Amino acid sequence: MDAYELITRNAEEVVTDEEVRELATEPEGKRVYVGYEPSGVLHLGHLLTANKLIDLQDAGMEVVVLLADVHAYLNGKGSFEEIRETAERMQAQFTAYGLDEENTEFVYGSEFQLDEEYTLDLHELELSTTMNRAQRAMAELQSGETAKVSHLVYPLMQALDIEYLDLDLAVGGLDQRKVHMLAREELPELGYEARPCLHTPIVADLTSGEGKMSSSEGITISMEDSTEEVEEKVNSAFCPPTRDPEDDLENPVLELFEYHVFPRFEEIVVDRPEKYGGDLTYEAYESLAADLESGELHPADAKGTLASYLDELIAPGREKLRELRS
RNA sequence: CCGCCCUUAGCUCAGACUGGUAGAGCAGUCGACUGUAGAUCGACUUGCCCCCCGUUCAAAUCGGGGAGGGCGGACCA
Incomplete structure (x- = not known):
């Protein structure tokens, strides 16, 4: 690059x-x-x-x-x-x-x-x-x-x-x-x-997928969230199985992959049960988004993956906050 | 300084004239359905009714005082 x-x-x-x-x-x-x-x-x-x-x-x-x-x-x-x-x-x-x-x-x-x-x-x-x-x-x-x-x-x-x-x-x-x-x-x-x-860009609201809204309202993930909270929040996110939802909505799960995960990791591994086809590996946002669109990647698997990478990103800050508070 | 309007659920607001301690929509929570979420059904929650004093058997409601917020107050139109 x-x-x-x-x-x-x-x-x-x-x-x-x-x-x-x-x-x-x-x-x-x-x-x-x-x-x-x-x-x-x-x-x-x-x-x-x-x-x-x-x-x-x-x-x-x-x-x-x-x-x-x-x-x-x-x-x-x-x-x-x-x-x-x-x-x-x-x-x-x-x-x-x-x-x-x-x-x-x-x-x-x-x-x-x-x-x-x-x-x-x-x-x-x-x-x-x-x-x-x-x-x-x-x-x-x-x-x-x-x-x-x-x-x-x-x-x-x-x-x-x-x-x-x-x-x-x-x-x-x-x-x-x-x-x-x-x-x-x-x-x-x-x-x-x-x-x-x-x-x-302004990322869409996690729960509604509404774009260009104020980031202050709605749920967001912060440095003090626990792993469980990150999982819960990501799981409750709006995520239709497409990259381009109707009615001016965005897919916030994809946006988080694009703007938060892919820029910070060389490759993304989707840990997926054999039952659904086994693990998937992505090196670029485009291919992940395309797979979600085609149905190859199920939103639930995308969410689990997103949560674990986001958790990894905030973990050091979370740790630091805990130090500062003790 | 003066005048008018507003203040009730997280939000937007009804309810006040005709006192009997509160409602709607949205939001939220929980189920059902989906291998996620949403949509859709079903159920549920939420309140110092801005504060103080007074009238009354009884005040969100009436009276007085106060606080916070909004708008207006030359001329021209």
Whole structure:
């Protein structure tokens, strides 16, 4: 797999392709980032972008993880002390998950977002951005919630972070695209360079298969789930025996294979009783999806396999969490 | 500062005028059927009715006070 392919695999959107191709010609030392509001326990949503960071790391890029404590504060997530505590746990889980500790720079937002220069740039952005635009860019706002001033400042800071962290590429879920577009539009106004960005897909809800829904509602698998809980959750997932369900629905089991399992394992073995045909081995998502479609692979076997690989992925983080808590 | 509206199940809301301690839909849980899930049947669960005080035999409901949330208050139309 060449650098461009590795950088963009499983990406839902790349803005712009030309700019990212340019980065891919010389990925070494290029700085990329994802910002996360500190959370005590990582879930699949976090891990999806983390997978992309691992890809980028493998491509030779320098990964920056922003532990966005100031953003969390602006979003009403508690005191700085509480937020810092969860941020520390988050960092530990990321490294347990597989982000290379040597080559990952973990940065707290408060380390630079309170500096005078940053603040003045922020005010300049406030001056040139309408409330309407800022609110539409604010991905972390609960639907139905009415925005506080802090919620409008939030995306503007995200835009500035891209400059202040000296990045070459911004990464995030597709829900971040409006912020990134805001950044691309506004940074040049401040005399800074617009950076390319790359968006990961939003995986469908596990139980309903509804796509593009907020990841905060519904069941998700997290670092603190036990093996049994992972099995239960995966087993209760929506999984018609096809890769392309009707009515705008997705097959979340296949999506988890595609975005979470195949990127992290060389080969996937389906442990299947002789009665149903014995074990199956896959090296690529495509062949597994095709087998599910054809009926060669039964959803129940796919689920059992998915659960065990997901469990393997979260096991180190689960262990780390247990250490931290004792 | 002033005015209006809202607050009842996890969610969206009925119920208030005509007091008798709560309902629907969705969600959820459990079965049946499928070698998974869903769909479909069948059963079931859920409540400081925002808080306090008062009236009353009796208050989600009436009166007073308070809290939280939403919207509005120049001109123009």
